[in-house]
Amino acid sequence: MRLPLSVILYSVKEGLSEVPEEAEKTFFYGRPSFYREETPAEGLILYEGTERVPVERADARSVWLCGWGSVGAFAGERLPGRGSVFLLKEGYSMGWACNCLHQLFDRWEQWERETQQMVIRRAPLGEYLEAASRLSGKPLSVMNREYRLVALSSGWNELEKAGLEVRAVGERLPVEVVNVFKTDPLYLQVAERREPFLYPSNVALPVQVLCTNLFYGDIYCARVVMFEYGEEIHPWDFYLMEKLTEYLELVYMAGDELPGEVRKAGDFLQRLLDGESLKRSELLELYALEGWKAEDQYQLVVLQVSDQDIANRTLEYFRYELMKEFPYCLTAEREERIVMVLNLARASAAPGSFRQDFALFIREGNFRAGYSNLFHGLEQLEVYYRQAGIALRYGSRNNEMIWQHFFDHHALDYFLDKGSEEIPPEQMCASELQVLLEYDRRNHTELYRTLRVYLENRQNAVKTAKDLYIQRGTLLYRLARIQKLTRLDFEKYERLLYVGLSYLMADREKDRR
Known part of the structure; x- marks a missing residue:
């Protein structure tokens, strides 16, 4: 795991002779390593030499943490094109600094492992907030777009001491609080923010908060809120909220808290895959919900998952990961496989290359993919689902080492098999x-x-x-x-x-x- 420089320096702040007011936000570093002449001077480097730091061998992003007496002349300065150098105070050993840094990485990596396990076992939202609260030292909540609290961490009740009217999970915010929000121009401005943002305290909110919005495609679903209570909000809390949001969006989309129009699109998709004929008004509603058109070109993909995916119940996780990575698709779970309906017109207009990115997704997940023929409109979706399944079955049988299989490559084999089903x-x-x-x-x-x-x-x-x-x-x-x-x-x-x-x-x- 890689962490922002701000949290790395904060973990050894006590022992630094000088700490910058604001550390570099765009660079991230892995665990520290001791300097060796034979290795490149990259990343987070620990140095105990008595001579001047050999910064001429360092790249622009390297960070040097030096023992007392090593490089006092360069402590805390940014060396143009050669990295940053920080000096430990007298009485603080390199062993102490190394221990602090590894404990820091241990805590963050443990949080990430716990959170990933929560996704697999479909833990409730409150557990995610609880783990993040332990790491940050601050209470968190999730509020949906109807101003209802859908998850809280255990430190939530303490906010009553700060003057906040505490509500339980399932309850909506007080009317007077919502009235303040709806008339606040800033509140309206942050509604579509994709990155974490600070929202200042006001008459309805006695403490400053750090927020991130949860989205399903382009639809705003909920807001994650970290309260500046018990401990101040630090620069690295922005990074934590970004990471937390990645997981919460997956979990939120898999739960019952999705906006009605999102759940409706999923219901329409399941009915089409069942072979049901939707009314014209329902088809038009489905197109409108996704921003699609009947004349757009589509393709259906069936993903064969591994036995490990089935045993660990990760299909739902990957379904929503797909919709997050490729927002021009809809997914469903069917017969222990993932079904993906692609709008190729939207995919061609999106940045990057879908085919390359999707091929990488398949390989990394150890999936096999079967593709239907291209089609227009979603009325015959169940037929194209069978096409993709046939492609997957025949392709895997002919060559199990190939990751992707297309129906038109195997249609003749299927035709011949069907022709000899009843007669030898x-x-x-x-x-x-x-x-x-x-x-x-x-x-x-x-x-x-x-x-x-x-x-x-x-x-x-x-x-x-x-x-x-x-x-x-x-x-x-x-x-x-x-x-x-x-x-x-x-x-x-x-x-x-x-x-x-x-x-x-x-x-x-x-x-x-």
Whole structure:
């Protein structure tokens, strides 16, 4: 895990000879390492040498934490293009600093592990807030867009001492508080903010708060609030709120707190996948909810998950991760697989490359994907769901090492399998092939192969003779013999198509044996 410099310096603030008022916000660092001449001077570096810090070997983002007496002349200064150097005060050892830093990383990594486990076991929102509250030292809450409190951390009741009217989970904010918010121009300005923001104290809110908004696509759903109580809000709390929001958006979307229009879109999708015909008004409502159009081009994808995903119940997590990563899609869970409906018109207008980003998502998650043919409108969604499932089944059977499979690559195999479901392939094949096989067996000829190559070459006699290594006259003799034995008319397209499919069916049956 990588942490902002502000929280790293704060963890050893007691022992620093000088601390900057505001640390660099855009750089993040992993666990510290001791300086070695043979390794690049990158990241967070611990240095105990008595000579001047070799900053000429450092990159612009490196941070040097130096023992007492190492580099007093450079302590706390930003060295242009060569990183930052900070000096420990006398009496503070490098061992002390190293211990403080590793404890800091331990706490944050433990919080991240706990939060990830909460996602897997579908923990209630309150547990997420409780874990974040332990890390930050401040109470948190989640309020939906109807001003109802849907989750609280345990420190919430303490806010009553600061003058805040405390409400329980499920209750709405007091009327006088909402009246203040609705007339506050700042409150309206932050409604669509995607990044964490500070909201100052006022007559309805006795303490300053740090907030992040939760969204489903472009729809505002709820607000996470951290109260400046018990401990001040620090720069790294912005980073914590960003990380927390990533998890809460996934959990929030999977719960019952989604706005009605979002749940409605999911219900419409499930009904379509069930093969139900929606009313025209319902289809139009679905398009309107997602900002889609009937004439847009769509594709349906079925993701085959691993046994570990099923055992750990991570399908729902990845469903909402997909909708967050690719906001031009809708997802559902069906038959222990993830179904994804893509609006390709919206995808082509989005930044980046969907195909590349989605391929990376599949590989990292160890998924397999089956794609339907492209289509317009969502009326026949259940048919395209079956197409994607067929692509996944046939593609995985033919080559399990390939990650993505397309229906049009396997439609012919499916067609041939269906053609021999009730009647064995030998009896489904054209009678001409049986006649030629029997003649070849008795006379040691190659009429069966000759006809096949002739049809594969689209009745091009010159190319067929070349591929068979025979004279053109020999080929014409063989074709005449084939016509006499089978009465096959080379002008009848439907019959030739049947013969060609019969060759393919015979090959498949031979491979199975």
